Amino acid sequence: MHQVKSGKGGAFFIDGPGGTGKTFLYGALYAKGGLVFLIREASLVIWDEASMEKRENIEAVNMLFQDVCSSSEIFGGKVIVFGGDFRQVLPVLPRRTQQEAVETSIVSSPIWPLLTIFKLTENIRARTDPEFSKFLLKLGNGELQTAESSLVAIPQQLILEPNDDQQPEQTLIDAVFLEISQANFSPGIFNARAILTPRNEDVDSVNSVLIDRFPGEKHIYHSFDSVVDDNSNVYPAEFLNSLCPASMTPHELTLKEDSPVILLKNLDPAAGLCNGTRLICKRFFPNMIECEISTGFYKRERVFLPKITLKPSKNSRFPINFQRKQFSIKLSFAMTINKAQGQTLQRVGVYLPKPCFSHGQLYVALSRARSAKDCKVLHIPSSDDISGNIVRNVVLFEVLRRAGLRES
Structure with missing residues (x-):
């Protein structure tokens, strides 16, 4: 030194x-x-x-x-x-x-x-639809509600009415990914479209439906799961395979050529492989997948993804200390609202079989779109007394007050 x-x-x-x-x-x-x-x-x-x-x-x-x-x-x-x-x-x-x-x-x-605070006020993403922009700002500021967790009315033009002849998520899939049922389509359409929903279980359900409808041959990868320091083999492999904490890839990963995926871990930030990077699958090998980065500075760069050892996040308080060797990706036809933060999409489907449960989730989901016509909300009311355009919104007034966005 x-x-x-x-x-x-x-x-x-x-x-x-x-x-x-x-x-x-x-x-x-x-x-x-x-x-x-x-x-x-x-x-x-x-x-x-x-x-x-x-x-x-x-x-x-x-x-x-x-x-x-x-x-x-x-x-x-x-x-x-x-x-x-x-x-x-x-x-x-x-x-x-x-x-x-x-x-x-x-x-x-x-x-x-x-800190010295500077505020940006013009919504560049939604500047072609000023009324939509005003609605989003009021929603995010909690101006449409009196309690921190209460019901708000979504503009009727955003609401997608469910079709009685099919499952609710099928109606939204047809609205967002209509081209999948056609013979020819460009993989580029998945760069700027997604179905957003609050919970991982609904993300997995929608992705499962879409990968089945997606044309092409299936490539299925199974993980190798084990409990750390478990010399007595208390937990059978079948039980470990059934587990899927939010930060991990499922045991069985089904992919097809040109299917969209999202990266779950930082693999190589200098090469654009960060948590949240979206990619398109191109070629499949036993222990490697060739993908093309579909967004951002490294768009169209070809990369090879290896299987890595994954563990539940320490914050998840998962009761079992186990690890999974698998590719650190998930299908991204649908993704959680939290995962979509920071992204701009040309077509957004918001799927609410259950209400948003955290501060800002509804605002984040709707504000990914550039205009009202590019966003559709499918809400499954929990009660017959609630109509399809009345949804729950969670806004913590205290954090907005401390940030200077709301008067005390």
Whole structure:
């Protein structure tokens, strides 16, 4: 490190038996010589979707920058730009209360009062439909309701009436993906279309229907599941195969050529393979899938995805410590509303067999579209007293007040 800091050259050999920490030493040297210099040299840091981030992570980065830059100023004196929308979903906290989500958000951090706030007001995505844009803003601000979790009226033009002759989700599938039933269609249509729904179980149900209707030969991949440190084999493989926590791929993954998928883990961010990246399947191998990135800066780049070891998220509090070796992707004809955050879609279907249950979910789902005509909502009322255009909306007034979006 002395040679590095002084700018002098040098050649070294680390001699040590197995287990003495050579790999750890290399990692420490790389982190100290690479990451530290990168942070010190950076003049601007941009952190998007910070409204979804836990305050502890942001505060940890603040302390890291202060330490690396030897400065007690906020983020070590660096210029840092946070971006986000507090009308959208907050940090994901399984089995926690909505109030805990507020307290875990950046608006509850001592860093928040130190930030200079700039507000963007024009909805560029929906500028061709100003009435739709006004409705979305009122919905997100909670201006259409008096309680934090209450019913709101969706404009009738957005509502898709179910067809009595078919299953409800089939009606929405026909509205969003009509071309699948035709002989010729471009895989590019899946880049900007999706069915959004609050719960993973409904996502899997819709994706299952669509992959069956999708033309082409099926390619089925099965995972290898095992319990960590289970020497007595208490849990049979069939039981482990049936499990599918939200952050993991199912045991049986069915794909077809040109079917759309979404990445569930950060595999190689520098190459565009991040959590949430959408891809199109192209070729299939026993332990590898060739895909084409379908959105973003790396659009049309061909990549190879390997099977990796997946474990339930630590936040999920999953009762069994098991792992699954499988491709870290899911079909993305349909996806959860949370997963769609940050994406712009040309055609959106919002499927509500059950109400939205978290702050901002309904707002996020509807605001993925550019205009009202590009968005259809299929709502299954839980009571005969509720019509199809009256839906539940959850807005935490407290987080909007702290963010300066609502008066106290």
